[in-house]
Amino acid sequence: MIATLGGFVLFLAVGVTLYAAVASVIGARQGREDWVASSRNAVLAHFCLVTLAIFLLEYALITSDFSLRYVANNSTRGSFTRYKIAGLWGSLEGSILLWEWLQSLFAALVVARYGDRHKQLMPYVQAVLQGISVFFLCLMAFGVNPFTRVFPVPPDGRGLNPLLEVTDMLIHPLLLYLGYVGFSVPYAFAMAALITGRLSDEWLSITRRWTVVAWVFLTCGIFYGGWWSYRTLGWGGYWAWDPVENASFMPWLTGTAFIHSVMVQERKRMLRVWNLVLITLTFSLVIFGTFLTRSGILGSVHAFADGPVGVMFLSFLALILFFSFGLIAYRSEKLKGHGELDSIVSRESAFLLNNLVLVGICFTVFLGTVFPLLSEAVRGAKISVGTPYFNRVSVPLGMALLLLMGVGPLMAWGRASLNNLKRNFLKPALGAVAAAAILYALGVREAETLLAFLFAFFVIGTVVFEFWVATRTRARTMSEGLLTAFATLLLKSRRRYGGLIVHLGVVVAIIGIAVSSVYKVEHEQTLKAGESLSIGRYSVRFDGLAAGERPTHILVWANMMAFKDGKPLHELVPGQRFYPNQQSPFASVDARYHWNEDLYVILSAFERDGSSATIKVLINPMISWIWIGGGIILLGVIVAVLPERRLALLAVRTREQPA
């Protein structure tokens, strides 16, 4: 029943979506407002149909209808409802359906918001967004249909991979998908601008907020993924330059470059072609990343293996690139910029450099990710470049970016004068040097770490200095209290100050990354009950093994007590989970998380009789700063994009409270 209905809904959606795309183009070409209006309705109908499809599949998942192959493969009777729901994005077919649903949701939102405005652009925006949806719908209808039946109907499903039965599974994939799909909106507007030849800043100002929101979802998704991996995967790290991690990182890099270069076009009328190229690259990298993940072409922890899907994705990618760059070439006459760089010492050239570095990092990550494929094609030998390559290349480029983050925002547009430079940079630079000198005196000797700290202090210094000067000036001239002045400033130029807060967050995260990777300590030892191992200022005592039954698995854990400087600190119970029908166990790590240092414990092996256990202990200094930095980034973006009215309301409310 559900299979028939679901399949029917999918095919119907293909028809409706195709109609929406074609009708809006016909309407725009012939100036027929009624066609465009009809297309708008079709976009909304498309959304309703895909929503229905999602409901059908979720219904089947929740009610354990194993007559659907997808349900049988990704769900099991015994699991919690929330993980039955999460089964939707546990595997290829369902995750494509989720993607397509978000795609249809974003199209519906765009139509609902701008449907009756931007009369020239909108029909083509609709057409492009529906075109993307047609691809995903066809992918399901003709390739990986989530409503495929299975016969005979199995008595129970196979369930999600136990690794995925955690709350994080409900959050991380959704954040990433929202980010990925979000970038299709600015892409669609860019293409509409190219098709119509309306290449002024119209498309940029409409999509600015969409881009930033897509960016923050992607950012949060990446940070959340690292956090998840750190807490549960049991190898003590958060990022492995795995192909799928890289697949999310690449569009993030070009998207970040896009957010910056857009400002140059708005202010100086330059970089028009570059912005179109960047948004095309970003969207293409999203599709390319999905291709990497879903085709199983590169071995990866995250990959779902499947054959024909890879070819379909690659063809779609080729189509996007051909179509976008074809349009850019077609409009090249109209795209000639008006602006010129006035001076090399200016905000716009700092932005240019920032773009060059971001795209440079993206290129190196791309090269490293596909290197095994390239080398096999060119030289016939399988050669890979691992973590050392990525670290070696991205550390210096990351440093350059860090420095630019301090320099860029405070340089004047056009031509920065010596006075401007001195006024904005002297104090932060001196402060940074002094702070770095203190670190040196405290015993930090690694050149790379010192340099990272020097630049980080510099960025923090410039941001704090800017906030301080502006707040003080306003407080004096308007005779307000410092706090009121600061709040009003934030509200008055939310975009600028929100952006600076985002920079602060990035710096905090970079400090966490640098310190935790340089000063990480690791020790592994086999202990008998009662024995301890010591690491740094800590010692960890093993008090014996125990095992217990859990609803879905057997948990074996080691009772441990951690001491710091001889004083009892924290009980720790690292374990291993044994699931029926899974040959190897899954780690269940434990740690004492703290704002400046995590003590992280893994039970890596044990004797069945409980006599001894092999324990791996890691000290990860300042690793929490990465997650805190992610939080600050989110805060900064909220300041930058929240609608004016809401913030004003908030301000009024706080002012009304008696002081």
Place this chain on the structure above:
Amino acid sequence: MKGKKLKYVVAGGIVLAALLGLIFSGVKESMVYFYTPTELMAKRESVQGKALRVGGMVVDGSIRWDPQNLLLTFQLTDGQGTVFVRHKGTAPDLFKEGAGAVVEGAWSPEGYFRSSNIMAKHSEEYKPPEHPETLESKKEVFKSILKEAKQ
């Protein structure tokens, strides 16, 4: 006007050259060849000490674990050639006999592959187990340390 443009081209060129240099040296320093066990056994003399990756299946019954010295030994095979691997430390979760694994390390003059990193691989396809297990059968394995107490 022309001189000005030249200036930017030169500046951009320098940045680009630095980038390419960085990539080139990065690739050169961290290039790791991937061999099958058969290839490694054929070339083992010439690649001694060089960083390599070897991928294959873990031979059934070959895993030995010495907890006191944290020494893991096993054999990797591709059906033809077989490589003896010694690994200092424990293996990742998915590492098991009969499953795929990739090890990173170098061929040692003493006649085995010294691994510094094991990357276990998910099997590509799900096969239902021949003897379906229940929670009870798993419980049996750990009965000597099993507690009913909640934790």
